[in-house]
Amino acid sequence: MFDWLVVGAGFAGATLAERLASVRGEKVLVIDRRDHIAGNAYDELDAAGILIHRYGPHIFHTNSAAVFEHLSQFTRWRAYEHRVLARVADGMLVPMPINRTTVNRLHGLSLTTEDEVEAFFSAQAEPVPEIRTSEDVVVSRVGRKLYETFFRGYTRKQWGLDPSELDRSVTSRVPTRADNDDRYFTDTHQFMPADGYTAMFRKMLDHPNITVMTGTDFAAVKDKIPYRRMVWTGPVDEYFGFRFGKLPYRSLVFQHETLDQEWFQPVGTVNYPGEDVPFTRVSEYKHLTGQVHPKTSVTYEFPSAEGDPYYPVPRPENAALYKQYEALADATEDVWFVGRLATYRYYNMDQVVAQALATFRRIEAALPSGDGQERPPAAAAD
Known part of the structure; x- marks a missing residue:
């Protein structure tokens, strides 16, 4: 019993x-x-001996001291601040979430203060009487061009729906910044389990x-x-x-690849917001784990209507x-x-x-x- x-x-x-x-x-x-x-956080050594996440990248971050202290009973930590670049027109890579660097590179500007960036956003923004959808959130904050560059295609691929059909909570999760902070998360505690998630769960x-x-x-x-x-x-x-x-869910299909080169991309994750490719992002695990290896492993993520339930x-x-x-x-x-x-x-x-x-x-x-x-x-x- x-x-x-x-x-x-x-x-x-x-x-x-x-x-x-x-x-x-x-x-x-x-x-x-x-x-x-370990659920979706499960990680394992692939055939090349590189630690990968079977179900796509999981980056731990929290503002809760209680949560961090609780999990610290079961793992050592490796400090890690996640950075994401978005591949836009002509293969240009710019920081995501949108920040001052993103705006300057994309528009050929030289804005130097947060006030200048906010003024730029205000000039681009479209008035929306009531913020109801994910499209409303973005166009009312930064305008239609940035919305179409970074959000519309990515959201259509990820959710199989146009942002105008989705609750505002989807794009509200991604901030827009007027400074040069290029970290994806700003939480107090940003770490990866030093020996991996599976080891942490095994101890738990x-x-x-x-x-x-x-x-x-x-x-x-x-x-x-x-x-x-x-x-x-x-x-x-x-x-x-x-x-x-x-209950409706979106799923993902993961394509894992090992490459005979030390590095594939400059940061842990590169987003592909354009609808010219079917995947949404590519993640390279050695950035996350700090592992030293002559080869590298990456994961392409393809959104799907079928498969394991991931996103309500x-x-x-x-x-x-x-x-x-x-x-x-x-x-x-x-x-x-x-x-x-x-x-x-x-x-x-x-x-x-x-x-x-x-x-x-x-x-x-x-x-x-x-x-x-x-x-x-x-x-x-x-």
Whole structure:
């Protein structure tokens, strides 16, 4: 008899499994239908011996001291600030997010102050009565030319929809800067696990109260292995048998290549916003990991309508559909729904960890350790 069945060995599942096992002293079974732990953050040595991320680049960044300190129990860190360039007309590479350098290179200008850049943006911006869509966000801030150069094609490839059809949250995630800061993230803590994500997860799950079974689907064990309560980190619509229909997601296809050269590109990721190529970006892992190797490995990302669910599609009708599943989740006893897929939100890694830690606090409040009896309603994480 296990106290908990945790479905999914990614950030949400592993964080909760470790807390349940180490703090509450309870027996936890962690299962994952994939053949490995660490979810989408899984990294491995490829045939050339280069550490790559099987599911595309994962760069850790957070402003939360609590999240950083929690994960620091399970890994050493390598300081790393991610930089992204966008390939635009004639193969020019410019910083992304848009900053002063981007504007100067693209327009042949020599702006030197933030006020000058803001004045340039204001002159380009188009008035929008109400900011509703992703297109509205960008054109109202920097105008149509920069929107078409950097956002329209990339968004159409990534989401299979025009930015005018997507919620404003999509492009709101990418800031526009008037200074020369060329870092993709500005968080207080920007690091990579020194030995990789998989090693960090392995340490997180290395506890005598935790049993891990990979290559195991929930359907195969739900009626065979006894457990008292569950943490579900998979798709919420799948848990309820797609009762109200499938929640829409975008997926990705990854093309990994090893090249017989030391370096391929000047930064960790180069975006390809133009619709002249089908992929959205190319990432080179040695920038991220600091690994020294005579060869290099890169990953091309091709957005897809089919495949593993990665990105919830932010449209009002999808949010309404999720609300129906959320009501079922809230009413389901002894099951706690946590993570991106279970709560249909596009969370960064640190946000998933924070959500899992908050869920653990609610478990602690609702279920005093060792009670063995109470069966309160499950709480869908905020």
